Amino acid sequence: xxxxxxxMLDQLESGPxxxxxxxxxxxxxxxxxxxxxxxxxxxxxxxxxxxxVVELSYKHGRTHWKHGGIVxxxxxxxxxxxxxxxxxxxxxxxxxxxxMRINQPSGKYYSTKFLGDLLDLWELRGSxxxxxxxxxxxxxxxxxxTPQLEEMFFDLTHKLGTDLGGSGSNLRTPSCCLGQxxxxxxxxxxxxxxxxxxxxxxxxxHRPAFPYKFKFKFDGCPNQCVAAIARSDMAFVGTWRDxxxxxxxxxxxxxxxxxPPNAGAHSGxxxxxxxxxxxxxNICPTNCMRYEGGKLEIDTPNCTxxxxxxxxxxxxxxxxxxxxxxxxxxxxxxxxxGAQIATLLVPFIKMEEPYDEIHPLIEKIWDWWMEEGKNRxxxxxxxxxxxxxxxxxxxxxxxxxxxxxEPRANPYIFWKEEExxxxxxxxxxxxxKYHQR
Numbered sequence: 001x002x003x004x005x006x007x008m009l010d011q012l013e014s015g016p017x018x019x020x021x022x023x024x025x026x027x028x029x030x031x032x033x034x035x036x037x038x039x040x041x042x043x044x045x046x047x048x049x050x051x052x053v054v055e056l057s058y059k060h061g062r063t064h065w066k067h068g069g070i071v072x073x074x075x076x077x078x079x080x081x082x083x084x085x086x087x088x089x090x091x092x093x094x095x096x097x098x099x100m101r102i103n104q105p106s107g108k109y110y111s112t113k114f115l116g117d118l119l120d121l122w123e124l125r126g127s128x129x130x131x132x133x134x135x136x137x138x139x140x141x142x143x144x145x146t147p148q149l150e151e152m153f154f155d156l157t158h159k160l161g162t163d164l165g166g167s168g169s170n171l172r173t174p175s176c177c178l179g180q181x182x183x184x185x186x187x188x189x190x191x192x193x194x195x196x197x198x199x200x201x202x203x204x205x206h207r208p209a210f211p212y213k214f215k216f217k218f219d220g221c222p223n224q225c226v227a228a229i230a231r232s233d234m235a236f237v238g239t240w241r242d243x244x245x246x247x248x249x250x251x252x253x254x255x256x257x258x259x260p261p262n263a264g265a266h267s268g269x270x271x272x273x274x275x276x277x278x279x280x281x282n283i284c285p286t287n288c289m290r291y292e293g294g295k296l297e298i299d300t301p302n303c304t305x306x307x308x309x310x311x312x313x314x315x316x317x318x319x320x321x322x323x324x325x326x327x328x329x330x331x332x333x334x335x336x337x338g339a340q341i342a343t344l345l346v347p348f349i350k351m352e353e354p355y356d357e358i359h360p361l362i363e364k365i366w367d368w369w370m371e372e373g374k375n376r377x378x379x380x381x382x383x384x385x386x387x388x389x390x391x392x393x394x395x396x397x398x399x400x401x402x403x404x405x406e407p408r409a410n411p412y413i414f415w416k417e418e419e420x421x422x423x424x425x426x427x428x429x430x431x432x433k434y435h436q437r
Contacts, residue, residue, distance in 0.1 A: 003045060004052030008059065024051055027128050038123055042093075042145045046127045049093030050143065053085055071098060071146055073153040077208045079164030080149060096146050100126070101165035102139040102156065103198065106191035107178045117160055125152045136215065137175030137226075138165035169376075170208040174198050175232075176218035177225040185310070186220030187238030187323035188351035194218050196355065210366070211373035221319065222307045228331075229342045233379040234362065235328040240320030241348050243300045244309070250316035251276075251296045259315055280309050325351040329365065329391065330380025340380045343388060345395060347402045361395055368394040 006021075013019045028047035031040065043049075057064050064086050071082035081099040088095035102118070118139070122128055127143035134140040144152065156162055165173035174197050177183065179190030197216055198205065204214075217228035220238040228235035253259040254274055261274045276296075281289050288302035289309065296316075298309075310317045327349060328342035349357055365379070368390075373382050383391050392399055 003048035004055060006051050006055040009051060009055050021051070024129065031128065036123070040123075041125045041148050041151070042127065042143075044093075046093040046097070046143055047129065049085075049091035050097070050127070050129075053087065053091045053094055056087070056090075065097075071149070073149050073164070076153075076164060076206045078166050078168040078170045078206055081167050083143075094143065097127070097143040098146065098149065100141040100144065100149070100152060101134065101136075101167050101173065102141060103163045103165045103173050104133055104137050104139050104175070105162075106176055106194040106198075107181060108133065108137075109181075114160065118162075121152070121155050121160070125155070135231075136165070136172045138173045164206070166205045166213075168208040169210045169212050170206070170214070171201050171204040171210070172213050172215045173205070174216040174218070175226055177220050179218070179220040183220055183225075184314075185223060185238075185307070185319055187240055187319060188220060188236075188325050190218040190220045190236075190238070192353065193236065193351055193355070196353065200359075204366075210370060212376045212378050214366075214369075214379065222305045223311070229328055230331050230339065231333045232331055232342070233329065234365070235331060235342050236325045236351065237328065238323065238351075239305050239326045239348060240323045242320035242322040244298050244303065244320060245318040246296055246298070247316050247318075248295055251291075251313065252294055254313050254316055255291075255294075259313075261312055280312055283308055324348050327361070330378070330383045332378045332380050340378075340384070342380070343383060343391075343405065344402055345391065345397065347400065364395055365391075 009021045012021045024047050028045075028051070030036075031044045031047060034040075034044070053064050066084050066086045067082060069082065072078070072080040079101050081101070083097045083099060085091050085094045085097065119128075119130070122130065122141050125144060125148045126141050129142040131140035131142060141152075153164065156164070174194045176190035176194035177186070179188070180186040181191060194216075204210070214234070215232040216234050216236070217226050217232035218236045219226055219228040222237060222239060224237060228237055250259065254261060255276050257273060261271065261279065276291050281291055285306055285308075286302045286304055288299040290297050310319065325348075326344065327346035329345045331340060331342035333339045346361070351358075369379050369382055372386065373379070377385075388403065388405075389399070392403065
């Protein structure tokens with residue numbers, strides 16, 4: 001039986017969609033009956049009291065959670081988000097209700113045994129409530145008490161062989177798409193890269209030393225199933241630098257209606273005859289395609305790898321063979337102070353172990369950010385404040401045309417002496433000769 005009256009929360013169960021309220025109520029009932037005979041290590045009424053405190057927050061129009069100080073596991077500065085209720089007498093079951101972030105496997109592949117063991121552990125030492133997955137990618141365990149943190153951490157690492165994820169001003173848990181394990185468009189092994197970077201930068205992941213959070217995300221192709229270009233401080237997006245492979249017979253089959261267009265095949269809707277000019281050629285963002293005399297041609301130097309044509313005609317068009325990735329920097333997606341898209345840093349690089357070209361680049365950028373970044377300033381905000389040119393100088397990358405986002409607004413260009421052939425003295429002498437004439 002419900003411990004608290006929750007009329008406003010109950011309304012959230014009335015719509016057609018699944019409700020988190022129903023899930024919490026089901027967990028509360030399960031804990032009350034304890035049909036599994038679990039020796040719960042935190043108060044059994046935690047889920048009931050969670051509903052009560054959320055209802056009270058709705059009623060008062062403000063949160064009743066507070067951050068009461070730093071809490072975590074020994075040796076780590078991240079992975080646990082401390083949370084306390086400011087009404088502990090009214091809701092003792094959630095007086096402590098800490099969140100733990102668990103490092104997800106690359107591509108989020110699990111065995112059923114691992115999932116079962118993980119959830120059994122959380123039923124024992126936490127509220128049983130999970131978020132699969134959080135915005136960063138981690139498995140999120142919602143609600144436990146301070147005494148259970150070390151116990152939970154020991155069981156995670158020693159019994160399940162996994163680890164905490166990132167939280168706070170550190171490297172957040174790297175995240176990737178399914179990559180070459182399931183996707184025909186993947187241009188590099190996202191899972192291998194994500195796993196490698198997670199292991200390589202353990203210190204940065206667990207011991208906060210940055211001005212603010214930092215995220216790696218790995219997308220195998222420009223379709224970007226994990227939206228790396230919009231959600232990560234350093235995005236690795238798969239691409240290719242040779243020609244898109246074209247099967248001209250398959251192109252003719254699409255045009256002739258022998259192969260249904262991809263959207264029609266999967267949407268269950270008849271979109272009518274396929275019009276390659278309307279649905280592919282005219283939509284190309286750089287107008288780099290033409291279809292004449294039954295033949296499709298692509299001007300590769302002007303192709304931006306947007307993937308639209310490949311997505312529409314996957315049987316006729318394939319990604320190129322010279323594959324690697326593009327590296328972009330500085331995205332963030334907060335609601336309050338506005339989203340920011342990533343800016344191009346490296347147009348193309350081979351993404352292969354041992355990633356010798358990647359490490360120096362990452363560490364140069366980190367050194368600059370830690371030296372120049374303000375407190376709670378993301379990398380993208382530092383780039384915006386000090387300029388793209390500064391980023392290129394720090395990364396020791398020569399500017400190329402792809403780095404230009406928009407025409408410059410500043411009419412002045414300031415050169416460094418070493419950038420002028422012959423130095424400043426040569427220019428001054430030329431200036432004097434001109435005026436003497």
